[in-house]
Amino acid sequence: MSDAERHDPDAPEDEVLGKAFDSVLIGRLLRYVRPHIRLFVATVVTVVSISALSLLGPYLVRLAIDGPIQGAIDGTMSASQAHGELLWIVAIYAIVLLVELGGELLGVVLTNQTGQRIIRGLREQLFGHVQKMGLRYFDRHPVGRLVTRVTSDVEALNELFTSGLAMVFQDVFVILFITIVLFILDVELALTAFVVVPLLLVVSEVFKRRSRSAYRDVRARLSRMNSNLQEVLSGMRVVQLFTQERRMSNRFKDANRDFQRANLDTVFNYALFFPAVEILMAAGLAGIIWIGGRSILLATPGEETLTYGILVQFIMYLRRLFEPIRQLSEKYNILQAAMAAAERVFKVLDTKVEVPEPESPVALPPRIRGAIEFDEVTFAYREGEPVIHDLGFTIEPGERVAVVGATGAGKSTVLNLLLRFYDVDKGTVRVDGHDVRSLALPDLRRRVGIVLQDVFLFSRSIEDNLRLGNPDITRERIERAAGTVNAARFIERMDNGYESQLRERGANLSVGERQLLAFARALAWDPEILILDEATSSVDTETEGMIQDALHKLMQNRTSIIIAHRLSTIREVDRILVFHKGRIREQGTHEQLLAERGIYHKLVQLQYRGT
Amino acid sequence: MREFGTILDLVKRHRVAFLIGPIFVLLTNGLRIVAPELVQFAIDFIGAEGEEPSLAGRAVLGMADTFGITHESATIITLTAATILVAALCQGVFQFFMRYVMIGASRRVEFDLRQRVFDHLQTLPPSAFESMRIGDVMTRSTSDIESIRMCVGPAIMYLTNTLTILPLCLVMMFLKNPTLALFAMIPLALLTLAIRLIMPRMYKHSREVQEQMSAISTHAQENFSGVRVVKAFHREQYEIDGFRKLNGEYVRANLRLAWSRGLVNGVINVCAGAGVALVLWLGGRDIVRGDFTLGKFIAFNQYQLMLLWPMIAMGWVLSLLQRGVASMERINEILAIEPAIRNESSASSEPIRGAIEFRGFSFSYGETPLLQNIDLSIPAGHTVAIVGRTGSGKSTLVSVLPRLLEVPRHRVFIDGREIHDIPLEQLRSSIGMVPQDTFLFSDTVRNNIAFGRPDATDDEVREAARIAGIDDAIDELPNGYEQMIGERGVNLSGGQKQRLAIARAIVKDPAILILDDCLSAVDTETEERILAGLRPKMRGRTCVVVAHRVSTIKDADRIVVIDEGTIVEEGSHDELVAANGIYAEIERRQKLEDELERFG
Ligand SMILES: Nc1ncnc2c1ncn2[C@@H]1O[C@H](COP(=O)(O)OP(=O)(O)OP(=O)(O)O)[C@@H](O)[C@H]1O
Ligand SMILES: Nc1ncnc2c1ncn2[C@@H]1O[C@H](COP(=O)(O)OP(=O)(O)OP(=O)(O)O)[C@@H](O)[C@H]1O
Numbered sequence A: 001m002s003d004a005e006r007h008d009p010d011a012p013e014d015e016v017l018g019k020a021f022d023s024v025l026i027g028r029l030l031r032y033v034r035p036h037i038r039l040f041v042a043t044v045v046t047v048v049s050i051s052a053l054s055l056l057g058p059y060l061v062r063l064a065i066d067g068p069i070q071g072a073i074d075g076t077m078s079a080s081q082a083h084g085e086l087l088w089i090v091a092i093y094a095i096v097l098l099v100e101l102g103g104e105l106l107g108v109v110l111t112n113q114t115g116q117r118i119i120r121g122l123r124e125q126l127f128g129h130v131q132k133m134g135l136r137y138f139d140r141h142p143v144g145r146l147v148t149r150v151t152s153d154v155e156a157l158n159e160l161f162t163s164g165l166a167m168v169f170q171d172v173f174v175i176l177f178i179t180i181v182l183f184i185l186d187v188e189l190a191l192t193a194f195v196v197v198p199l200l201l202v203v204s205e206v207f208k209r210r211s212r213s214a215y216r217d218v219r220a221r222l223s224r225m226n227s228n229l230q231e232v233l234s235g236m237r238v239v240q241l242f243t244q245e246r247r248m249s250n251r252f253k254d255a256n257r258d259f260q261r262a263n264l265d266t267v268f269n270y271a272l273f274f275p276a277v278e279i280l281m282a283a284g285l286a287g288i289i290w291i292g293g294r295s296i297l298l299a300t301p302g303e304e305t306l307t308y309g310i311l312v313q314f315i316m317y318l319r320r321l322f323e324p325i326r327q328l329s330e331k332y333n334i335l336q337a338a339m340a341a342a343e344r345v346f347k348v349l350d351t352k353v354e355v356p357e358p359e360s361p362v363a364l365p366p367r368i369r370g371a372i373e374f375d376e377v378t379f380a381y382r383e384g385e386p387v388i389h390d391l392g393f394t395i396e397p398g399e400r401v402a403v404v405g406a407t408g409a410g411k412s413t414v415l416n417l418l419l420r421f422y423d424v425d426k427g428t429v430r431v432d433g434h435d436v437r438s439l440a441l442p443d444l445r446r447r448v449g450i451v452l453q454d455v456f457l458f459s460r461s462i463e464d465n466l467r468l469g470n471p472d473i474t475r476e477r478i479e480r481a482a483g484t485v486n487a488a489r490f491i492e493r494m495d496n497g498y499e500s501q502l503r504e505r506g507a508n509l510s511v512g513e514r515q516l517l518a519f520a521r522a523l524a525w526d527p528e529i530l531i532l533d534e535a536t537s538s539v540d541t542e543t544e545g546m547i548q549d550a551l552h553k554l555m556q557n558r559t560s561i562i563i564a565h566r567l568s569t570i571r572e573v574d575r576i577l578v579f580h581k582g583r584i585r586e587q588g589t590h591e592q593l594l595a596e597r598g599i600y601h602k603l604v605q606l607q608y609r610g611t
Numbered sequence B: 001m002r003e004f005g006t007i008l009d010l011v012k013r014h015r016v017a018f019l020i021g022p023i024f025v026l027l028t029n030g031l032r033i034v035a036p037e038l039v040q041f042a043i044d045f046i047g048a049e050g051e052e053p054s055l056a057g058r059a060v061l062g063m064a065d066t067f068g069i070t071h072e073s074a075t076i077i078t079l080t081a082a083t084i085l086v087a088a089l090c091q092g093v094f095q096f097f098m099r100y101v102m103i104g105a106s107r108r109v110e111f112d113l114r115q116r117v118f119d120h121l122q123t124l125p126p127s128a129f130e131s132m133r134i135g136d137v138m139t140r141s142t143s144d145i146e147s148i149r150m151c152v153g154p155a156i157m158y159l160t161n162t163l164t165i166l167p168l169c170l171v172m173m174f175l176k177n178p179t180l181a182l183f184a185m186i187p188l189a190l191l192t193l194a195i196r197l198i199m200p201r202m203y204k205h206s207r208e209v210q211e212q213m214s215a216i217s218t219h220a221q222e223n224f225s226g227v228r229v230v231k232a233f234h235r236e237q238y239e240i241d242g243f244r245k246l247n248g249e250y251v252r253a254n255l256r257l258a259w260s261r262g263l264v265n266g267v268i269n270v271c272a273g274a275g276v277a278l279v280l281w282l283g284g285r286d287i288v289r290g291d292f293t294l295g296k297f298i299a300f301n302q303y304q305l306m307l308l309w310p311m312i313a314m315g316w317v318l319s320l321l322q323r324g325v326a327s328m329e330r331i332n333e334i335l336a337i338e339p340a341i342r343n344e345s346s347a348s349s350e351p352i353r354g355a356i357e358f359r360g361f362s363f364s365y366g367e368t369p370l371l372q373n374i375d376l377s378i379p380a381g382h383t384v385a386i387v388g389r390t391g392s393g394k395s396t397l398v399s400v401l402p403r404l405l406e407v408p409r410h411r412v413f414i415d416g417r418e419i420h421d422i423p424l425e426q427l428r429s430s431i432g433m434v435p436q437d438t439f440l441f442s443d444t445v446r447n448n449i450a451f452g453r454p455d456a457t458d459d460e461v462r463e464a465a466r467i468a469g470i471d472d473a474i475d476e477l478p479n480g481y482e483q484m485i486g487e488r489g490v491n492l493s494g495g496q497k498q499r500l501a502i503a504r505a506i507v508k509d510p511a512i513l514i515l516d517d518c519l520s521a522v523d524t525e526t527e528e529r530i531l532a533g534l535r536p537k538m539r540g541r542t543c544v545v546v547a548h549r550v551s552t553i554k555d556a557d558r559i560v561v562i563d564e565g566t567i568v569e570e571g572s573h574d575e576l577v578a579a580n581g582i583y584a585e586i587e588r589r590q591k592l593e594d595e596l597e598r599f600g
């Protein structure tokens, strides 16, 4: 495994080589078009009619040349007659142009309307789906990558719908229409013009092949460069503390240079492709002049099949014919980007939610008793390495239980299972006698208020962080909760009090303050089961003492689970469970456990040795 | 355009490309006008009206003479067609170089600019990143740099293309029929005017679109990072609603942009068509009058068509430039942030021993002072513990030492030297700090531990892991030290993360070790092991420990209690307990001794 691959555990996901045309994917994408099919058809009709209209120009020029102009030259038409006719043609041209102006505007707006509507739905579906995923999914997929899914990838599809799909119809129409017209006008001349077409196909095929692999390189390297950047940005403090700026800079430079190299390959491809197409176009023109010119020259007077007007029309159409082909490369890229993006987006949408909602959930009563039962539970984050083994315990309604044990013993994992962040591998977790898997997720989680070990705050106001958009939580409740955990003191000292804006992850608060907010959040929700995972580990002893006094009342008749390393904080619980390597090794009250002289006794002794 | 001043030197670095590129553009376009001239010649030659042949026509006839070919019409036509082809081939070669040189140069400038932004970001103090969201910085260094590249590359290329082909075509047209050329220019002038009017709108809208995209990206980023909270409080629907709102805004911004874009496209097409129609009308009249030839008319037409794409490209270029200016502004905003914390000394000085002194040190984040007049001196080799209320400024105080925060001069001294006089790199590499909130990289366990010293041997890494009490846990991982750690350490327990961060600081072998509340998620037994392991390692080194747990700090040489911004107590554990102040109160609250005695 190369170094780079190791940095990117599931890199292949970003490197799927999208086929430019994958009928399955296209079919699936079209399903998103269906709800907007009316708008889509209207768009295609508009765009195609506009391009049909724009093809009228050369025809009008031909009419003018073969009609009044040639007539005047040949003397078959009087000057004033020719003038009049010319004026007519020009007048029609002017009208066509005006219609084209409106049509063009309408076309662009319609394509964008359609594209945006389709994409909007898709983006929301995608976000909603990711949101539903179990935590295992988030363990495996870096946030940056998931963000890419809902932003850049969806944008690539947007590009397909706004400038891709409708344009494809337009291009196909233009090519077909011009081909037919050319052949009707003059078969020999048309064949001459089309001699270059096989060559053109070869050129574009070569180009397609080359740009296919170049495109994959560009994508893969871009994504690697960005995840590198994202991580350095998030960990900047650590980078600077450890004076690794230069190493990080070099590492980034490598990624940056790789990206640049891949891009230069692409530049080379394009630099080759565009002139090649122009040369072929010139060859077509030369052919038309050659064959057409000779045909007009050598034709016996009176029997000419070819006129100057037709020749001009040919020359003008040739340009129009090559235009879509010249832009083929660009369209091809849009298509390929869209296919690769679609594949990744659908992969997300196809990922089953590991923690599925039950089909027919058991409805819990408005107030539950709060009994918790772990029945022979086994659980592993990584297959084959269980961190919880045949774990069994029950917590009575209203009981206050503490969980202690060495770090990594599996304490937080128990909470993850109770909240159904993960599903157990074996055994059952029950709340009030119901398997948690039979309860609707919001119904289950609504009953539980948790202070997670890793505090996360949003970059919103303090009030929003406590309320999290729940309209039932009044300002008063928020203030009461903040008061209970002694957070009111620092909140009120801040410039805007509860309206103060937090920075990303609460960076403008001290770590202890962040923890207090997370605590207040759990309390504001007034849950029936309260879970504190190291909820006061970074809080000073005095504040912790005050919280405990307040909690004493709050925990009355409320099932509570408290995980703590500072043993003084769990003195008041009804029972202590001592965890060791995913199993319960001791349990009982503080006094019972001390008397037992086991692990707990040792922990207490260590904490207060010699004082 | 002034915004681009910041990248002028990057452009200059590739000045050869930027000078040669336009030459290729000129050569390409010079050859481009060969075809219409020859078409004109061919058509009029076929007509054989005895017209004076054009310059190109005379050239072909001259060529026929040198090759000894007769002036018979059919062969002349063949020769003309062949010349068109040859000119196109040459043009193709120049065009290749034009693209390769100009677009290639833009990729090089992009590379340099991105690297400059990255390097600049690395010089900024952490506080700069608090006001700038990471999602936003990401957008700037990806899509904004891309739009700047589009300006420097394609935009310049198409601009020079338009600016060379336009006068060339105009001159050729003027030579054929000045009045007609004048009329053909009217729509072009109108086009420029219309675009000047629409562009500001487009500029505004495209900036809105970019900002809205940034908002979406930030929302998603924050939401996915905080997924545990969202789920624990079942706020999924609320978050989805928030996302939907932003998404709606984004769609609306895009549609506003679409209107101006559509308008631009329409105006361009109509102006181009109007030019053709005008020439058809006036030119046709002149032919009828006998003042103009069909060949010239067709050449005119060709020139107009030839101008079509450059004119459309002009509109595109203008929007690229608009977007580029917006992007450049956003990049400049980053580059303009002064790295408040700079290395101000290059004097290579003797190694740092680790004596720390604060003299009348005060600090505040906003208006209200946080720390006031702190006087604290820690002799080299001592262990000092800092305790105090949540938010009392302990982390702030210790962040000053590696200069993560900018501090006034003559307040903080290391080994008696003013802290600004010590080279920043030397200062930071002599300090091993375990910050309060742990950040791990999604790299292997080994690389995380050896982050500060990539050249550390396996033994050193293991030794650090042992001292940090994490060696057993690592050995239990399926790949041991080569195990990949998830983003921010998602697949580790809280205590494991903290201990990895401790090991990371130990490997650095620093003169000053700062532990900012980094044993909070560790159980007492492990804590005891870590402290015992650290003791021999830290012998002779300075150690600053911030903690709330008495068990962590009671063995320190000195304990400092901070309250209300000042040092209120100072002394050893026993002294402070005897003093019966704040510390004694803390100790009393955490005490379980009575019970121990009862059951011991
Ligand atoms: N998301 C995850 N993926 C893989 N392994 C994990 C994950 N989360 C935790 N683990 C592992 O599971 C074990 C138990 O972790 P858990 O977080 O439950 O410990 P803990 O008892 O809460 O420890 P601490 O006191 O340090 O918080 C640890 O060895 C940890 O490395
Ligand atoms: N970047 C910042 N911008 C503005 N205010 C800040 C910033 N960082 C911290 N603060 C404020 O400064 C005060 C001191 O913070 P600091 O992190 O130093 O506290 P602390 O003593 O370490 O607390 P804890 O025990 O919780 O870790 C807090 O009230 C906090 O809200």
Ligand SMILES: [Mg+2]
Binding pocket: A510, A511, A512, B394, B395, B396, B436, B516, B517
């Ligand atoms: Mg702190």
